[in-house]
Amino acid sequence: MSEFTEKLILPDIPNLHQLDVYERHGGYQALRKAMGMKPEEIIEEVKKSNLRGRGGACFPTGMKWSFMPKQSTKPKYLCANGDESEPGTFKDRQIFECNPHLFIEGAIIAAYAMGVTTVYTYIRGEYAKWIAILQKAVDDAYARNYIGKNILGTGFGTEFVIYRGAGAYICGEESALMNSLQGERGYPRVKPPFPAQVGLYGCPTTINNIETIANVPIILNRGAEWYWKIGAPKQPGTLLYGISGHVNKPGVYEFPTGILLTDLIYNYAGGVPGEKKIKAVIPGGSSTMWLRGEEIEGVKMDADSLKAVGTAIGTGGVIVMDEDTDVLKVLARIAHFYHHESCGQCTPCREGCGWMEKILNRFLAGDGTMSDIDLLMDVANNIEGNTICALGDAAAWPVQSVIRKFREEFEARAKKSPTAPKPVTPPHLVTTFDA
Amino acid sequence: MLSKENFEKLERLKSQYPTTKSLSLPVLWMIQEQHGWISPESMQYVADLLQLPVSHVYGVVTFYTMFNTKPVGKYHLQVCTNVSCLLRGGEELLDHICKRLHVKRGEITLDQRFTVTEVECLGSCGTAPMLQANDEYYENLSTEKVERLLDEWSKG
Numbered sequence: 001m002s003e004f005t006e007k008l009i010l011p012d013i014p015n016l017h018q019l020d021v022y023e024r025h026g027g028y029q030a031l032r033k034a035m036g037m038k039p040e041e042i043i044e045e046v047k048k049s050n051l052r053g054r055g056g057a058c059f060p061t062g063m064k065w066s067f068m069p070k071q072s073t074k075p076k077y078l079c080a081n082g083d084e085s086e087p088g089t090f091k092d093r094q095i096f097e098c099n100p101h102l103f104i105e106g107a108i109i110a111a112y113a114m115g116v117t118t119v120y121t122y123i124r125g126e127y128a129k130w131i132a133i134l135q136k137a138v139d140d141a142y143a144r145n146y147i148g149k150n151i152l153g154t155g156f157g158t159e160f161v162i163y164r165g166a167g168a169y170i171c172g173e174e175s176a177l178m179n180s181l182q183g184e185r186g187y188p189r190v191k192p193p194f195p196a197q198v199g200l201y202g203c204p205t206t207i208n209n210i211e212t213i214a215n216v217p218i219i220l221n222r223g224a225e226w227y228w229k230i231g232a233p234k235q236p237g238t239l240l241y242g243i244s245g246h247v248n249k250p251g252v253y254e255f256p257t258g259i260l261l262t263d264l265i266y267n268y269a270g271g272v273p274g275e276k277k278i279k280a281v282i283p284g285g286s287s288t289m290w291l292r293g294e295e296i297e298g299v300k301m302d303a304d305s306l307k308a309v310g311t312a313i314g315t316g317g318v319i320v321m322d323e324d325t326d327v328l329k330v331l332a333r334i335a336h337f338y339h340h341e342s343c344g345q346c347t348p349c350r351e352g353c354g355w356m357e358k359i360l361n362r363f364l365a366g367d368g369t370m371s372d373i374d375l376l377m378d379v380a381n382n383i384e385g386n387t388i389c390a391l392g393d394a395a396a397w398p399v400q401s402v403i404r405k406f407r408e409e410f411e412a413r414a415k416k417s418p419t420a421p422k423p424v425t426p427p428h429l430v431t432t433f434d435a
Numbered sequence: 436m437l438s439k440e441n442f443e444k445l446e447r448l449k450s451q452y453p454t455t456k457s458l459s460l461p462v463l464w465m466i467q468e469q470h471g472w473i474s475p476e477s478m479q480y481v482a483d484l485l486q487l488p489v490s491h492v493y494g495v496v497t498f499y500t501m502f503n504t505k506p507v508g509k510y511h512l513q514v515c516t517n518v519s520c521l522l523r524g525g526e527e528l529l530d531h532i533c534k535r536l537h538v539k540r541g542e543i544t545l546d547q548r549f550t551v552t553e554v555e556c557l558g559s560c561g562t563a564p565m566l567q568a569n570d571e572y573y574e575n576l577s578t579e580k581v582e583r584l585l586d587e588w589s590k591g
Contacts, residue, residue: 087556128570167501183459244519244560
């Protein structure tokens with residue numbers, strides 16, 4: 001069990017979403033402190049804390065902020081990413097619901113550090129309830145001059161706008177999010193140029209996950225020295241683990257990074273119903289590579305430890321499957337998801353995701369063949385790395401990992417009959433973008 | 436086509452974005468909230484209002500799954516069947532609702548009261564299975580609970 005048990009992002013304080021309660025518990029002190037610092041000192045402090053992005057890519061936050069040009073003739077923007085659409089992920093809504101001012105405070109500090117004129121918070125359209133909660137908190141913060149043209153009388157000003165999405169997983173991808181905010185279809189952009197140079201409306205832009213931003217006031221209040229001693233050294237802090245599927249107590253749990261996956265499942269989430277064995281675990285949202293039940297012993301929940309076992313921390317959304325689970329059915333459902341959510345720009349993803357779904361459905365219908373297993377792997381391999389954004393990779397990784405780890409499930413389902421139709425080989429895919 | 440209230444809201448929103456194109460989604464949301472769906476005439480209206488090509492508006496409406504391009508029932512039931520819900524009975528829940536209301540997935544009931552749609556992950560994995568009825572989330576569902584909800588909605 002973990003030694004550090006303090007909850008930093010979601011503390012057990014009733015009504016913390018109310019501004020008065022938040023202020024009574026030290027709220028907006030980090031903002032006051034930040035306003036007394038130079039912007040580059042704040043970026044330095046965040047760099048020193050080793051804070052890494054919580055949206056899935058684990059990019060160092062301080063470094064990302066330092067990419068923003070100091071001088072710019074154009075306005076600079078911060079986009080807070082609350083699209084939260086990765087299956088298995090349901091943590092940001094907890095921040096909106098229980099501690100929205102922590103996020104707002106962090107966003108204003110980030111805006112000051114980077115000289116941002118408007119913070120756009122993009123929230124998925126389905127989260128109507130949480131958009132209303134956040135809007136109330138934003139209105140209250142405006143009224144107390146934590147947001148506005150002259151924040152706390154310092155002369156620094158920034159606006160705060162909430163933008164409602166309308167149902168598209170791809171808008172969680174940072175460049176698609178910017179296009180969506182511009183009122184367009186959510187198509188990811190080719191990089192470079194990177195958002196810090198050419199972002200929203202062609203202006204320098206930084207995009208951070210909601211949970212990442214919520215860590216910022218904590219770092220400023222307690223200091224980077226203190227912060228980086230929590231959890232795994234290379235990815236410190238606490239993490240909002242979302243655990244779902246076959247566990248007794250699914251939900252969001254806040255613990256330091258680097259806790260044991262088995263502790264999370266058995267000690268915090270109450271183990272598997274009926275004391276069944278675990279067949280598979282998805283460690284960080286539907287895009288991450290699967291682990292077999294036998295592999296989870298000793299695995300720690302942080303970016304480097306999970307990378308070492310061939311998967312990723314992703315969004316920290318753990319999905320547990322018990323021994324009776326039909327893994328091919330689950331995988332086919334995931335393939336359906338990516339097929340549905342592919343924006344359609346890149347041929348490998350648009351076509352490949354559909355092919356993967358069709359092949360998997362063949363296995364479910366009992367029409368799959370042995371050669372279909374290799375065909376499926378081939379399609380996945382031809383998507384990976386050949387698309388503008390990471391959705392293609394995200395669609396390929398679970399398929400590749402399940403073929404590698406549960407090949408026997410495919411073989412047991414494959415048609416043995418020699419009269420099985422020969423599958424059509426997909427045409428060779430041409431890479432149009434440098435991987 | 437926009438209500439007076441929404442017109443006033445639109446005026447306030449204009450100062451928040453450097454381009455009127457950014458108002459595409461907010462205005463389409465207003466239209467949908469007022470009318471329940473976005474008709475071809477509405478798309479033309481939004482295009483004229485924001486001085487954008489109607490092809491742009493059509494492109495946006497058809498890209499985002501939450502924008503309804505045909506009328507939906509008074510209660511739009513959106514049932515998640517993605518992984519976490521699948522593992523906890525989301526599919527069975529959806530089948531149960533379809534059977535009770537005598538519709539297939541994506542269809543509207545004859546009395547126009549319910550539309551049932553299968554949707555992707557709604558971020559309620561820890562409280563699966565779940566459904567969204569219009570803007571409300573209903574979580575930790577069972578067939579008994581959903582029966583009670585349907586009884587209530589059938590009356591009101």
